[in-house]
Amino acid sequence: VATPPSAAAAAPGASSAVFVAAVGAAAGVVGARWAPRRGGTRRAAKVVRLATTATLERRLGKQIVGKAPELVARLWQELGLPRGSEEKEAEWKAAFAPDAVIEDLFFPDPADGQGAGVDAYLKNKEGCDQLVIDKITDGETACGFAWHLEESGRHGQAGIRGTTFLQLDEDGRIVYLREICEPLLKNGEHLCNIFRVPATLGLLPVQEAIDVEKAESSLGEPPKSASELTKYLVDKFQGTAPLAEFLEMLSEDVRYEDFFFHEDGLQGKEEVGKFFDKYDDIMKMLRFIPERFSDGDTSCCWTWKMEVTGAPEGFPTLRGMSYYDFDADGKITFVRDATESALKPPPLQKLAAHVRPALRTFTPRRKTPDCGCEDAQGVEMPTGVVVTPEAVMRQEVVGAGGEPTTIGAEIGEAPGAVVVFLR
Numbered sequence: 001v002a003t004p005p006s007a008a009a010a011a012p013g014a015s016s017a018v019f020v021a022a023v024g025a026a027a028g029v030v031g032a033r034w035a036p037r038r039g040g041t042r043r044a045a046k047v048v049r050l051a052t053t054a055t056l057e058r059r060l061g062k063q064i065v066g067k068a069p070e071l072v073a074r075l076w077q078e079l080g081l082p083r084g085s086e087e088k089e090a091e092w093k094a095a096f097a098p099d100a101v102i103e104d105l106f107f108p109d110p111a112d113g114q115g116a117g118v119d120a121y122l123k124n125k126e127g128c129d130q131l132v133i134d135k136i137t138d139g140e141t142a143c144g145f146a147w148h149l150e151e152s153g154r155h156g157q158a159g160i161r162g163t164t165f166l167q168l169d170e171d172g173r174i175v176y177l178r179e180i181c182e183p184l185l186k187n188g189e190h191l192c193n194i195f196r197v198p199a200t201l202g203l204l205p206v207q208e209a210i211d212v213e214k215a216e217s218s219l220g221e222p223p224k225s226a227s228e229l230t231k232y233l234v235d236k237f238q239g240t241a242p243l244a245e246f247l248e249m250l251s252e253d254v255r256y257e258d259f260f261f262h263e264d265g266l267q268g269k270e271e272v273g274k275f276f277d278k279y280d281d282i283m284k285m286l287r288f289i290p291e292r293f294s295d296g297d298t299s300c301c302w303t304w305k306m307e308v309t310g311a312p313e314g315f316p317t318l319r320g321m322s323y324y325d326f327d328a329d330g331k332i333t334f335v336r337d338a339t340e341s342a343l344k345p346p347p348l349q350k351l352a353a354h355v356r357p358a359l360r361t362f363t364p365r366r367k368t369p370d371c372g373c374e375d376a377q378g379v380e381m382p383t384g385v386v387v388t389p390e391a392v393m394r395q396e397v398v399g400a401g402g403e404p405t406t407i408g409a410e411i412g413e414a415p416g417a418v419v420v421f422l423r
Contacts, residue, residue, distance in 0.1 A: 053078065056133060066296065068143035068168055069136045071095060076147070077133055081125050093118055096174045103178040105319060108344035121177070127357025134161075135323065135334070137226070137299040142167040144294050144301020144323050146336055151358040156366060159359025160184070160349070161259060163338040165301050165321050167292060176292065178303050178321060180338040182259035184348040184361065189261065192282050226300040226326045227293050234290050234302070243280055247273045251331040258337045263365075285309055299325045306339070318342065 053064055053073040064073050075095055082088040093115065096102075102110055102117030104124060111120040125131075129151045136145040143166065149159035162181040169175040223229050250269045257265035266272050276283070287309050293302040303321045318340055325334035341349075352360045393408030 056136075060133070060136065062298075064136065065138040065298075066140045066143065067172055068139045068141060068166065068294070069145070071168070071172070071174070072133070072136060072143060072145055072164075072166070076131055076145075081128055081131060082122055083126060083128075089122065092122060097169050097171070100174055101176050103176075103319070105178065105180045105340040106345050106349065117177075121179075127353060128360065129358040132158075135299075135325070135336075137294045137301050137323070138296035139227070139294040140168075142292065142294040142301075143296065144321065146323055149359050151364075154364070157359070157364035158366075159356075159361045159364060160352070163301070163321055163323055163336060165292065165294070165303050178319070180319075180321060180340055181346075181349060181360070182338070183341060183346065184352060186259065186261060186263060188258070192279060196281065225295075225297045226324065227295045227297070229326065229330070230300040230302055230324055231290070231293060234288065234304075243273070243277055246276065249330075249332050251327060251329075251333040254332050254334070256335045260339060299323070316342070 053070065056073050056077050057064055064070055075092060079088055079091060082092055096115075096118045098114050100117055102121050104110075104117075104121050106124055107120065111117045128149055130149065131147050132150050134146045134148060137143045144164060146161070146163050148161045151157065151159065160181050162179060164177065164179040166174050166178075167176040223232055247269060250272060252269050253267070254269055254272055255265055255267050256272045256275070259265075261275075266275055285308060287307045288304045289307065291303045291305065294300050301321060301323045303319070306318045306320060308315060320337065320339040322338070323334075323336040324332070327333050349360060352362050355362065393406065393411075395407045396404050397407055397410065399405035399410065
C-alpha cells in the first residue's frame with residue numbers, strides 16, 4: 001500500500017516560488033493480479049477504482065475539510081467526468097451557478113452565454129478517462145486541487161497533469177473555475193535566456209530588494225491560517241525578498257513543481273535553492289497581481305496575473321495559479337506553479353488530445369509513488385512475525401491451468417503492487 005508524502009506546504013517564501021513560473025507562459029486501489037479460488041481454477045481479479053471521499057482521504061493521507069473540497073471530491077472523483085452520461089452531466093451542471101465564469105485556459109476566452117462555460121469545459125474533457133486528484137486544499141468557499149489523468153486498464157501510467165481552482169457562491173454552487181494543464185514542451189530555460197536580453201540592455205527595470213527585517217518588524221506577527229499567510233506573503237514580499245530569506249522559509253524536504261521547467265519537479269531545499277539562484281534576476285522583473293484565494297487553514301491555492309515591470313503599455317499579461325501546502329511550523333513543504341500558454345489552444349496539448357485523448361500526452365509517464373517501498377524490511381503479520389518480500393514472492397499459489405506455481409512467477413516483471421489476502 002503506497003502512503004503518499006505528508007501533505008505539506010508553502011509558507012513565507014512561497015511567493016518567491018511562483019515568480020519564476022510565470023515566465024513559462026511566453027488512487028486508486030489496485031487489486032491482486034491473480035486471485036486463486038478453491039477448486040484449482042484461476043480468476044483475474046477485477047480492478048476496482050474506488051473514488052468515494054473516504055477512499056480519497058486515505059489515498060491523500062489527509063481529511064477532506066470544507067464544502068468546496070467536498071464538492072470537488074463528489075464531482076471529479078466519486079461521480080467522475082460525464083463522458084456521455086446524461087445523468088452525470090445533469091448533476092455536474094446543477095453544481096454550477098447559471099452565471100458561472102469558467103476559465104479553462106486551454107481556450108483563449110471563457111465561453112459566452114448562460115451555462116456555455118460548463119458545456120465547453122465538459123466537452124473538452126470528453127476524451128479523457130480518469131482524472132485522479134493528487135492534492136487538495138481545505139476551504140469552505142474556495143479550494144484548489146492538483147491532478148493527473150489516467151487510462152483504465154493501464155495502471156502505473158499517468159498522463160497530463162493540471163491544477164484547478166474553484167469558488168462557490170452563497171448557495172454552494174461553483175461560480176468561478178480556472179484550470180491550467182502542464183505544457184508538454186519544457187522550454188522555460190530557453191525563454192528565460194531570451195527574456196534577459198532587454199534587461200541586459202537596460203530596457204526593463206528590476207524591483208529593488210526590500211529590507212526584510214524592517215518589513216517584518218513593521219508588520220507584526222504573520223497570520224496563522226494558510227490563506228491569510230499566503231496573502232501576507234504575496235502582499236509584503238512579492239518576490240523581492242533576498243534568496244537567503246526565502247530559503248529559510250523552506251522545509252528541508254520541500255518539493256517544488258513548475259512543469260514549464262522540469263518534468264519531475266525539484267526535491268529538497270538545496271536543489272530548490274540552486275534553481276532560484278539561477279533565475280533570481282528573472283524574478284525581480286516580474287510583478288504578480290493576486291486575484292482570488294482559497295480560504296483553508298492548512299493549504300492555499302490562489303490565482304494571479306503576471307506583469308513585466310517597466311514593460312510598455314499593451315504588453316501582454318499572463319494568468320496563472322499557485323498551490324501551497326503548509327506544515328505545522330509554517331515551513332514551505334510543497335509548491336506547484338502553473339502558468340497559461342501564450343498560444344491557445346496550446347498546440348502540443350491539442351495534438352496530444354487528438355492522438356491520445358485519454359491521457360493527453362504523447363508518452364505516458366510511469367507513476368512512481370513515494371511509498372518508501374525500497375526501504376521496507378517486510379510485512380508485519382498480526383502475530384508480530386515479519387515476512388520478507390522474497391518470502392512473499394516464493395508463496396505457492398494455483399496457476400492458470402491448475403498447476404502449482406509461485407506469486408513471483410505469476411507476476412513476472414509487471415510493475416505495480418501485490419495484495420495478498422489471508423484466509
